[in-house]
Amino acid sequence: MSSVRAIAKKLNVSIATVSRALNNHPAINAETSAKILKAANEIGYYNSVGRRITTNLGFVSTSDNDFFEYDALLLAGVRRGIAQHKFDVTILSIERDKVENESYTQFFLRKGVRGVIVRTLARSRHIPPAIAKEGFPMVVVADRFEDDPRVAYISHHSGDGSRRAVEHLIHLGHRRIALAIHLERDSDHHDRYEGYKQALLDNKLDLDPALVVPVCADINGGISAMNQLMSLPNPPTAIYFTDPHTTVGAIRRAFAMGLNIPDDLSIVGFDDGDMRFRVHPVLTAVCQNTSSLGQEAGQYLAQKVAGIVDEPLRKVAQTFFEVNQTTGQPPKVRTRVLPDGTRMEVDASYGS
Amino acid sequence: MSSVRAIAKKLNVSIATVSRALNNHPAINAETSAKILKAANEIGYYNSVGRRITTNLGFVSTSDNDFFEYDALLLAGVRRGIAQHKFDVTILSIERDKVENESYTQFFLRKGVRGVIVRTLARSRHIPPAIAKEGFPMVVVADRFEDDPRVAYISHHSGDGSRRAVEHLIHLGHRRIALAIHLERDSDHHDRYEGYKQALLDNKLDLDPALVVPVCADINGGISAMNQLMSLPNPPTAIYFTDPHTTVGAIRRAFAMGLNIPDDLSIVGFDDGDMRFRVHPVLTAVCQNTSSLGQEAGQYLAQKVAGIVDEPLRKVAQTFFEVNQTTGQPPKVRTRVLPDGTRMEVDASYGS
């Protein structure tokens, strides 16, 4: 057993003295204190009751999946947002640790957090309303819950940015504009699809279903989207990729196909952080500032827990569209690239 | 005040019943429990004494800097490493929160963690030996403390990988091989410099100080290294960049200079994760698996805290060298690029 009593007995001091050493009380002999702390570490002491930590917030994933770059950007922001209030953040997983019949409140109290920042997936969107119903301090980050006024959230709306991106392509003269979009249509990706559709509609262009390809949100997704789209009899002259990793995969694949960007093909990417500056050519992209999303979420939650705010945060930040080097006018002569690498010019009868 | 007593009084139940509801005790009426939990959230209850969380480990930064990609990779690994033991991880900052006159042990106990994974900077390398001296369970990740046998650590040694990278360039025929290296020479970057030197020495090549440039570890560092090196009267035919972001910046700058990689210039990069696959051409690089470093650190610490291991972990993992598309034979005709963009062929009288 590791208790103040055990340490006190071992060193022939009172439990009061042990407690003072452990709590860095000013009125204690430095040598006594050092002796006690040394014994505490030897005996493997940990405070099993005493005053509990009251400065912890949870960064909660609803599934027990890995921790990705996007989460890291959010977390970096959260840390900045809670720094002023001197809160700490503990990473928790509902899927891994919540036991059955335990309410969310019980789970969070058991983990010692006073408020939670929640990340959702398409299949875990039932969780935030349940937490909100219980009344535990919470904010969802990077998802929207417009139907439930009790759920606090902050997220991006990428519809407008997406629409402007596609309009930019149209104004450059593009008529066959493809969309490579995440398989799992969460609210974010739904926005991007809507923005794409809206821009076509506003400009009286038909939506060709062959130009909308669902992809995995990784490098290979970008590669396979390129293979699929560029081998069409009537390939696109521009593609909008709605995910940073697919964009990067697509750029790589374009080079391998011998296509010049943007001379042979225009590409609009998507950027959560600063990926657009890491590739050549620098990406024209729909961008969002992920870490500032985390920062606002953290700030709100800290204030909520501190009792400074009460009204739930319900904010949708806009993405922005940044023109860089991967978009230009459509090519005079279009190239089709077959799966085996064969390149052929596209029949002029296919019209713009 | 938020206490079991306050809730009990409000709802006319005993504090025992409140305690049971809060702890998800099986023998409790579901309605009573729900009522109590609802009141707990309304009143802002948090357990201020009770049984303390005993499953928290700290991921501790010694400075209060931001949370970078590298930290995110480590943290993702740590989470995998501690998953089996069901530990959670709290992110702590010594610089932000440790008060003066408080020992490290006191600080960590106050934060409620039972062991810590520590990240160091060049200026905070005095901290791990101090923690080890106190006896608090700790492991340093991504730094070495060979002189102090009490300090547990796991890190990479990039000397061998670096030497092999430079040898690869020499075997391809390169004789003027530059090194762009981090300004702050921590143990990692020292290894890379030594590997570079060793390869030159083993192959009887002189080290030209003009070819060793210190850079900031970001995209701009890569850009300025390119500007500096390629404008030399006798520019290199190959460059080894010891950081992922400088590498990526260099690739971008090479394109902007109109240089073909690897035809005009060979580049060896450095990769912590999967950056090498995100650029075109895919990077030939010295690579390390950062998240598995975190995983091993987490695993060790969990076992240390659980009392399963006692001997401090002291492990140095090797980096590996991966040949991809950015290295080739040196160019027949070398190009020098002046700061204003002027390109000129290098006088043939300059050596092979």
Add this chain to the structure above:
DNA sequence: CTGAAAGCGCTTACAG
């Protein structure tokens, strides 16, 4: 600077 003792907030056998 230290100890004996009161007391806090919680948990948990025990009784019903």
Add this chain to the structure above:
DNA sequence: CTGAAAGCGCTTACAG
């Protein structure tokens, strides 16, 4: 399923 009461591990005025 609930309450009265004992008890745990800690902290902290008070006394010296």
